[in-house]
Amino acid sequence: MPAEYGALLVRSFLSAGVDTTINGIGNLLHAFSLHPQEWQKLRNDRSLVKRAFEESLRWQGTVQTFFRTTTRNVNLAGVSIPEGSKVIAFLGAANRGPRHWEEADTFNISRQTSGHVGFAFGIHQCLGQMIARQESEVVLEVLSQRVASINPAGEPQRRLNNTLFAVESLPVTIEPA
Numbered sequence: 001m002p003a004e005y006g007a008l009l010v011r012s013f014l015s016a017g018v019d020t021t022i023n024g025i026g027n028l029l030h031a032f033s034l035h036p037q038e039w040q041k042l043r044n045d046r047s048l049v050k051r052a053f054e055e056s057l058r059w060q061g062t063v064q065t066f067f068r069t070t071t072r073n074v075n076l077a078g079v080s081i082p083e084g085s086k087v088i089a090f091l092g093a094a095n096r097g098p099r100h101w102e103e104a105d106t107f108n109i110s111r112q113t114s115g116h117v118g119f120a121f122g123i124h125q126c127l128g129q130m131i132a133r134q135e136s137e138v139v140l141e142v143l144s145q146r147v148a149s150i151n152p153a154g155e156p157q158r159r160l161n162n163t164l165f166a167v168e169s170l171p172v173t174i175e176p177a
């Protein structure tokens with residue numbers, strides 16, 4: 001493999017893998033701060049750690065929208081889209097689509113989350129999703145052992161970002177276990 005490919009690979013991991021994970025963990029903690037009963041559920045049953053992260057991506061995903069460019073003329077749900085068009089996919093809307101999800105607006109870490117598109121879908125779906133899952137699960141595993149409750153301590157501030165549902169600040173207080 002030519003050396004410059006390695007540099008490009010590292011660059012794509014850094015550009016795609018840092019802010020996504022930081023804000024993913026921020027959004028996860030925000031979800032729990034608003035749903036103390038779900039935090040207690042997790043503390044009572046740590047086997048829910050994996051689902052909890054998936055549910056946070058479904059309920060309040062870090063990547064709410066993503067663009068695609070059509071490589072040929074396509075017809076989608078009766079709409080014809082010419083080749084070379086930019087098409088925006090609303091991942092966040094699909095993750096709350098009532099045809100797929102029951103009580104879609106409810107953050108429920110016991111739900112079956114398969115089918116969410118927080119990491120998108122298809123050939124270009126997130127390459128680093130297993131790393132993101134592992135990082136978030138470690139955070140949840142340790143916090144759920146050491147923290148009895150996560151409580152809002154002010155309005156969270158969002159950071160404007162064209163791609164990410166980002167957190168500027170998330171004031172919370174925690175009660176140690």
Ligand code: HEM
Pocket residue numbers: 012013014016017018020021024025057062063066118119120121122123124125126127128129131132
């Ligand atoms: C919570 C964390 C993360 C979220 C929500 C996330 C989400 C996404 C989404 C929605 C895409 C677009 C996929 C598409 O175009 O269909 C993507 C692509 C990608 N992600 Fe992630 N990501 C996360 C973490 C990471 C990490 C940790 C890495 C690497 C270490 C990573 C590497 C990539 C790469 C390389 C792509 C481009 C894949 C391609 O175009 O084939 N991501 N991610």
